């Protein structure tokens with residue numbers, strides 16, 4: 361009878377879950393060894409273990425299919441079976457699976473080890489992305505130097521990946537079909553478990569586009585003031601190399617010479633961190649302390665023992681920051697080539713947010729140890745960082761000295777936050793709109809670069825510093841494209857983190873709508889156990905329930921909405937509209953004069 365079958369199914373699936381945890385632990389150890397010491401030998405050992413794991417997964421999958429789990433009464437049991445009934449890339453035959461692993465490993469190691477020559481000293485040709493190129497890009501205000509760094513990096517990290525990427529698309533789409541998806545785009549979107557998710561992404565963009573265009577127009581004007589009309593036009597897209605970031609995904613590195621009220625003191629904690637002899641370890645300890653102040657979980661001993669928080673000098677590693685769960689309830693690690701600056705201070709909180717999520721759901725079956733949706737995992741640390749970057753908190757930890765919260769200081773603060781958070785949205789949306797087109801076949805290898813720049817111009821209003829051809833492949837110059845990491849998760853995160861932040865601030869008594877002494881921009885939830893406990897109640901759920909149920913626990917909302925972000929930035933939006941009106945700035949952009957199609 362069904363009762364007995366369901367009992368047997370429960371026995372089976374929990375045993376499978378235990379075996380899965382052991383398998384993921386083993387693969388994680390080999391993957392860590394490869395990512396933290398890039399050698400051919402380590403790559404081969406990692407791929408070999410991945411192949412063994414995929415064969416074991418295939419066998420288990422055959423067995424799982426035999427259960428009539430759709431008829432089981434228990435919701436959790438059905439959900440576990442549903443997740444285990446999707447095999448993933450292991451559905452590929454061994455040879456193709458191995459090929460796909462090698463293609464991605466090839467792109468990722470190319471990206472991680474790419475070097476370019478310095479602009480001023482052309483004989484110095486050992487510049488890596490982190491820290492050298494990133495720091496030069498953040499500091500330089502010489503358009504020619506920035507153009508050199510941009511062109512050289514896109515050649516080494518982008519163009520060189522084009523062949524592997526083209527093959528990877530073909531094989532990855534084959535895996536999608538073996539999982540009953542039309543293509544990888546539909547597979548990636550299915551992770552968000554709601555029917556119309558692609559439309560929801562488009563709706564979010566419609567909601568935030570007016571705010572973005574106002575900010576874009578203002579920044580373009582300030583860059584034109586600085587670099588002149590011949591470098592930055594009045595009505596065209598902004599040249600992508602002038603925005604302080606290799607991918608123009610966040611623009612906070614141009615804040616120092618573009619902020620609305622320049623006579624107000626700049627809130628630049630990088631200098632303060634250096635003046636106070638901050639170490640990378642101190643940055644992680646401060647983040648750990650913030651989480652503990654909310655009654656969340658302390659980092660376990662193995663975290664401090666096994667993490668890599670500085671770039672080694674004796675070997676090549678994947679420097680792009682990452683947080684790792686080894687699925688044994690004890691071993692959690694961060695690998696990061698940390699620099700002492702504001703941007704990395706935020707990234708430390710971002711990565712620690714991943715670890716916090718791992719810790720809070722570590723009691724769940726392995727199959728539920730993931731974000732409620734991929735965006736949730738990216739939002740945890742950033743949500744905390746919204747409190748950490750408030751002037752109130754920076755004063756509390758001595759990284760800024762008191763500046764009375766007057767109107768102008770507040771606008772400067774919102775502007776600085778907007779250069780990270782508002783600016784990021786069209787970039788993130790573009791990256792996966794591009795890849796959806798590639799996986800669906802509407803974008804072919806013959807027009808990869810043309811389509812990439814068409815999207816970047818139309819949504820982000822940026823243009824390449826030099827003409828582009830199909831010899832280039834600029835998309836892969838961004839880590840996540842070379843490393844096969846889906847990106848809509850960050851677009852989702854930058855929206856929902858403001859829904860989370862607003863709810864936490866209200867729980868902490870830090871934000872009361874209409875109360876001018878309790879503004880959202882001043883909110884710092886530090887030491888609020890009330891906020892922390894509710895945050896934990898959501899995070900402890902992992903992916904055991906559909907994400908609207910998890911979101912509701914913290915925010916009372918069941919859908920992703922831009923209202924949190926728009927409420928946070930409303931004073932800035934009003935200021936930008938008035939300012940652009942005053943200067944008669946053209947809102948939006950006319951077609952670029954650069955050739956790229």
Ligand SMILES: C=C(C[SeH])C(=O)N1CCC[C@H]1C(=O)O
Nearest residue numbers: 609680681682707710711850
């Ligand atoms: C810090 C990470 C590792 Se999950 C990251 O890739 N982020 C964090 C924010 C956006 C995105 C990026 O750097 O492009």
Ligand SMILES: [Zn+2]
Nearest residue numbers: 710714737738
């Ligand atoms: Zn992340």
